[in-house]
Amino acid sequence: xxxxxxxxxxxxxxxxxxxxxxxxxxxxxxxxxxxxxxxxxxxxxxxxxxxxxxxxxxxxxxxxxxxxxxxxxxxxxxxxxxxxxxxxxxxxxxxxxxxxxxxxxxxxxxxxxxxxxxxxxxxxxxxxxxxxxxxxxxxxxxxxxxxxxxxxxxxxxxxxxxxxxxxxxxxxxxxxxxxxxxxxxxxxxxxxxxxxxxxxxxxxxxxxxxxxxxxxxxxxxxxxxxxxxxxxxx
Numbered sequence: 001x002x003x004x005x006x007x008x009x010x011x012x013x014x015x016x017x018x019x020x021x022x023x024x025x026x027x028x029x030x031x032x033x034x035x036x037x038x039x040x041x042x043x044x045x046x047x048x049x050x051x052x053x054x055x056x057x058x059x060x061x062x063x064x065x066x067x068x069x070x071x072x073x074x075x076x077x078x079x080x081x082x083x084x085x086x087x088x089x090x091x092x093x094x095x096x097x098x099x100x101x102x103x104x105x106x107x108x109x110x111x112x113x114x115x116x117x118x119x120x121x122x123x124x125x126x127x128x129x130x131x132x133x134x135x136x137x138x139x140x141x142x143x144x145x146x147x148x149x150x151x152x153x154x155x156x157x158x159x160x161x162x163x164x165x166x167x168x169x170x171x172x173x174x175x176x177x178x179x180x181x182x183x184x185x186x187x188x189x190x191x192x193x194x195x196x197x198x199x200x201x202x203x204x205x206x207x208x209x210x211x212x213x214x215x216x217x218x219x220x221x222x223x224x225x226x227x228x229x230x231x232x233x234x
C-alpha cells in the first residue's frame with residue numbers, strides 16, 4: 001500500500017479512463033482520494049497526455065516530484081485500438097457532433113481498405129481536427145469551432161509506425177495504430193475515409209499503450225479510491 005511519502009516523492013499511476021470522463025476529471029478524482037486519505041492540503045498531480053471524453057483507456061497520472069517526468073512520458077510512442085465508421089463524416093471527426101455528410105461505400109472492398117492503410121505509414125503530414133484543444137490566437141480551436149468560425153489549421157509532421165485493420169463489418173472497420181506523439185486518430189479516421197473515396201469518422205477509441213506502459217496493468221479511478229480505502233464520492 002502506498003504511503004503519503006510515496007505519493008509526495010512521486011508515483012506513476014496507470015489509470016483506465018472510463019467513457020465520457022474527461023482526463024481532468026480522472027486527475028481530480030485521484031487528487032481528491034489522495035488528499036482525503038492522508039489529510040493533505042495539496043499535492044502535485046497531473047496526466048501525461050489527454051484522452052478525449054469519448055475515448056477510454058490508458059491515462060498516465062504522475063504525483064509529487066514525478067510530475068517532472070510528464071514531458072518525457074508525453075513523448076512516448078502510443079498504441080490505440082478502435083473503430084472507424086465509413087460512409088459519413090462529422091465536423092468533429094468523431095461522435096461528439098452529428099453526421100453532416102454521407103458518402104457511397106458500395107465501391108469499397110476488404111482489399112481496398114487494407115491497401116489504404118499503406119498511404120499512412122511512416123512520416124506523414126496531418127492536419128489536426130478543428131474540434132481540438134490546440135490554441136490559435138489564444139483561443140482553443142474547439143471554442144472557435146463552436147462559434148462557427150473558419151480557422152486555418154497548419155498540418156504537422158507525425159509518424160505512424162503500425163496501422164492494421166483487425167475487423168471489417170461495413171460500415172465498421174476496426175483498427176490498431178501505433179503512432180508518435182501529436183497524432184490525432186480522429187484526423188486519421190477522416191483522412192482514411194477520403195483515401196477510400198468516401199467518408200469516415202471515429203466511432204470508438206481506446207488507448208492501450210504509452211511506451212512500455214500497458215492498459216492491462218491500469219485500474220479505474222473507482223478501484224483506485226477503493227484500494228486507498230476512501231469513499232466513492234468525488
